[in-house]
Amino acid sequence: MVEEQKILSILQSIPDPEIPVLAITDLGIIRNVNVIIPGTKLEIEITPTYSGCPAIDIISMNIRMQLMKEGYAEVIITKKLAPAWTTDWMTENGKQKLKAYGIAPPGNSVRSNPSVLFAEAVKVQCPQCNSWNTQLISEFGSTSCKSLYRCNSCMEPFDHFKCH
Amino acid sequence: MTDYILHLADNALILGHRNSEWTGHGPILEQDIALSNISLDLIGQARHLYQYAAELLNDGSTEDSLAYLRGPEAFKNCMLVEQPKGHWGTTVLRQFLFSAYQYPLYQQLSTSADEKLAAIAQKSLKEVTYHLRWSSEWVIRLGQGTETSHTKMDDAVQTLWPYTEDLLKYADDDLKTKWRNQLRDVFAKASLSVPVNMPMAIHRKTTHLADLLSEMQHLQRTYPNVEW
Numbered sequence: 001m002v003e004e005q006k007i008l009s010i011l012q013s014i015p016d017p018e019i020p021v022l023a024i025t026d027l028g029i030i031r032n033v034n035v036i037i038p039g040t041k042l043e044i045e046i047t048p049t050y051s052g053c054p055a056i057d058i059i060s061m062n063i064r065m066q067l068m069k070e071g072y073a074e075v076i077i078t079k080k081l082a083p084a085w086t087t088d089w090m091t092e093n094g095k096q097k098l099k100a101y102g103i104a105p106p107g108n109s110v111r112s113n114p115s116v117l118f119a120e121a122v123k124v125q126c127p128q129c130n131s132w133n134t135q136l137i138s139e140f141g142s143t144s145c146k147s148l149y150r151c152n153s154c155m156e157p158f159d160h161f162k163c164h
Numbered sequence: 165m166t167d168y169i170l171h172l173a174d175n176a177l178i179l180g181h182r183n184s185e186w187t188g189h190g191p192i193l194e195q196d197i198a199l200s201n202i203s204l205d206l207i208g209q210a211r212h213l214y215q216y217a218a219e220l221l222n223d224g225s226t227e228d229s230l231a232y233l234r235g236p237e238a239f240k241n242c243m244l245v246e247q248p249k250g251h252w253g254t255t256v257l258r259q260f261l262f263s264a265y266q267y268p269l270y271q272q273l274s275t276s277a278d279e280k281l282a283a284i285a286q287k288s289l290k291e292v293t294y295h296l297r298w299s300s301e302w303v304i305r306l307g308q309g310t311e312t313s314h315t316k317m318d319d320a321v322q323t324l325w326p327y328t329e330d331l332l333k334y335a336d337d338d339l340k341t342k343w344r345n346q347l348r349d350v351f352a353k354a355s356l357s358v359p360v361n362m363p364m365a366i367h368r369k370t371t372h373l374a375d376l377l378s379e380m381q382h383l384q385r386t387y388p389n390v391e392w
Contacts, residue, residue, distance in 0.1 A: 048208075048287075050204075050205060050208060050291060051205055051208025051209045051211070051212060051287060051288060051291060052203075052204035052205050052206070052207050052208025052209075052211075053204075053208065081212065081280075081283035081284055081286075081287050082279070082282065082283035082286060082287070083286075084283075084286050084287040084290060085287070115346075115349075116297075117297060117300055117301050117304065117350075117353075118301060118304075137194055138194035138195075138197065138198055139198070139294060139297075139298065140194070140197055140198035140200075140201040140202070140294075140298070141197070141201075142197070143201075144201055144204055144205065148194065164290060
């Protein structure tokens with residue numbers, strides 16, 4: 001237990017490579033920590049966010065590097081696909097950090113129905129001026145996880161971390 | 165089983181690659197990015213599937229050797245995904261035809277007895293939801309747009325329809341019905357007609373796949389095991 005806590009706090013120090021204000025633990029991608037030989041060998045189960053997200057390989061590398069620096073000789077990183085990652089697993093702290101960074105955080109995810117076409121976009125608050133008078137520009141933004149919005153009040157564009 | 169996984173993986177990889185040909189060349193920036201994101205999702209799905217296939221083969225194959233070192237005769241993708249990208253309307257129509265098939269397919273596979281396949285399907289289904297919505301909306305926009313866009317969409321239907329039978333070759337009746345219903349619904353909204361009695365393509369008679377692979381694989385084949 002104590003060792004698992006120690007490992008978790010090490011993982012908390014590892015930032016997401018794309019959105020460095022977030023720790024990987026804020027994203028909800030760490031699914032399990034399994035100590036096999038105390039102090040020597042452990043397994044970390046992680047889950048990818050989007051299938052094509054290139055950050056998962058970098059994150060795995062950083063986890064391994066950091067844990068080996070802390071003295072672990074063998075670090076096994078297992079990718080667990082099920083249950084599928086959802087933004088519901090993002091910490092509240094993580095969501096606040098996103099907003100402060102200028103990215104509108106995800107709300108609670110709603111099961112999306114592909115047959116509902118031209119639906120009104122999810123209302124998202126502008127992270128810069130807090131206005132709700134915002135407009136979706138594209139559901140696909142700068143990375144797989146984000147969509148692009150524009151604020152009609154302060155006229156700034158901003159990214160929204162999509163509910164998934 | 166492994167052949168089926170490779171079929172799923174090859175579909176995703178080839179379509180991902182075809183879509184990526186638009187990156188930097190899309191008609192407007194936001195849609196260029198949208199299609200590139202869709203490509204990325206598809207390539208990510210292909211990776212998961214190739215990794216699983218490599219595990220099943222257990223002969224030293226890796227996701228990279230399966231993607232980059234097999235020749236066109238070994239690829240198991242359907243004909244639809246290897247067709248040239250054509251104009252923007254052709255691309256969105258092809259994406260729609262494929263996503264309308266992939267969505268109910270992944271729904272089915274999500275309850276597969278094979279845990280790994282079910283896990284990949286469940287995860288991919290979330291992404292395919294976006295692909296289906298995006299492509300449906302674009303088919304409707306262009307079908308209902310101007311006379312020019314409508315004519316181009318009609319042409320796109322004529323071009324791609326012969327490959328739809330091959331697309332559905334492994335589909336059961338339930339899947340075929342779901343695909344057809346989705347199609348009828350969106351085509352109606354787009355003022356496009358579903359073709360009847362159009363002859364279907366049966367055999368690959370073109371070099372599309374070979375040309376695609378020679379572009380996609382040439383770097384890895386020229387400099388084996390190169391990393392960057």
